[in-house]
Amino acid sequence: MINRTIIIDGKRWGQRLREHLSKPPLGVSNWLRQRSRVIRDEPASIVGRVEMRRRPCYLKLYRGRPPLLQLLCLLRLGRPMASYRTGLKLAARGVPVPRPFSCAIVVEGVLLLTEGLPEEGEYSRLWQAGPGREQALEMMRAAGETIAGIHAAGYTHGDCKWNNLVWSEQTCFLVDLDGARRPLFGAARRRARDIARFVISAEEAGVSTGLLDEFLDSYLRRSGEDRDKLLKRMQPHLTKLRHRHQERYGVEPQPLL
Numbered sequence: 001m002i003n004r005t006i007i008i009d010g011k012r013w014g015q016r017l018r019e020h021l022s023k024p025p026l027g028v029s030n031w032l033r034q035r036s037r038v039i040r041d042e043p044a045s046i047v048g049r050v051e052m053r054r055r056p057c058y059l060k061l062y063r064g065r066p067p068l069l070q071l072l073c074l075l076r077l078g079r080p081m082a083s084y085r086t087g088l089k090l091a092a093r094g095v096p097v098p099r100p101f102s103c104a105i106v107v108e109g110v111l112l113l114t115e116g117l118p119e120e121g122e123y124s125r126l127w128q129a130g131p132g133r134e135q136a137l138e139m140m141r142a143a144g145e146t147i148a149g150i151h152a153a154g155y156t157h158g159d160c161k162w163n164n165l166v167w168s169e170q171t172c173f174l175v176d177l178d179g180a181r182r183p184l185f186g187a188a189r190r191r192a193r194d195i196a197r198f199v200i201s202a203e204e205a206g207v208s209t210g211l212l213d214e215f216l217d218s219y220l221r222r223s224g225e226d227r228d229k230l231l232k233r234m235q236p237h238l239t240k241l242r243h244r245h246q247e248r249y250g251v252e253p254q255p256l257l
Helices: 011-021 028-035 066-074 079-092 123-129 133-152 187-205 209-223 227-249
Strands: 006-009 037-041 045-052 055-062 100-106 109-115 165-168 171-174
Touching: 006 011, 006 079, 011 028, 011 045, 011 100, 011 109, 028 037, 028 045, 028 055, 055 079, 066 079, 066 100, 066 109, 079 100, 079 109, 123 133, 123 165, 123 187, 133 165, 133 171, 133 187, 133 209, 187 209, 187 227, 209 227
Parallel strands: none
Antiparallel strands: 006 100, 037 045, 045 055, 055 109, 100 109, 165 171
């Protein structure tokens, strides 16, 4: 019964998930590697794209410390349940995020099943492929609107790097909501950090100043923020993130701001 599932939320989709996992291979990690298109495989989690009832879905296994994760999930606490609830609230507010379907406990940890995106592509991967001028403009404007949208809903994402932005159906979707919060204090600072994190990815991708301005203008139009105040709040985050990336990855791109 190594693939046994205990459904915590989203029973209808959880039952579909249980039916899929009842088939070999044993072990959810192995199942994902052999029966899904793996998107990320890291020590703390593995994410795969699967088809369920002819619909694309993302399936994320949180590994970490299974007993603690499972207990928190049973108590409706912990990161997977927080991500599940945040996704439901943001989707209901019209923010482009994959809609959560189910959360379940398995032997290896906790599973989160969400809506998949058609024709998806991470911003980082698409930029490496070299989008045309018009598509690049659309992607920058859409990113500004989406990040402004999550901020207007009262949330911050927490990690707006380009691996967590997905371009699908002419829309920028935010994925990986593990760090998303509805801050009671310091909301302006957290919003500035979201924008700074996007800018760092843009610098590392070699985005031009003009394209970055399209992103900022789009964000400012939707959010109503003051440009000078936002840029001032961003500077400490930009400095810290650039220093961290230079130390960790040896990356030192030309600053855009």
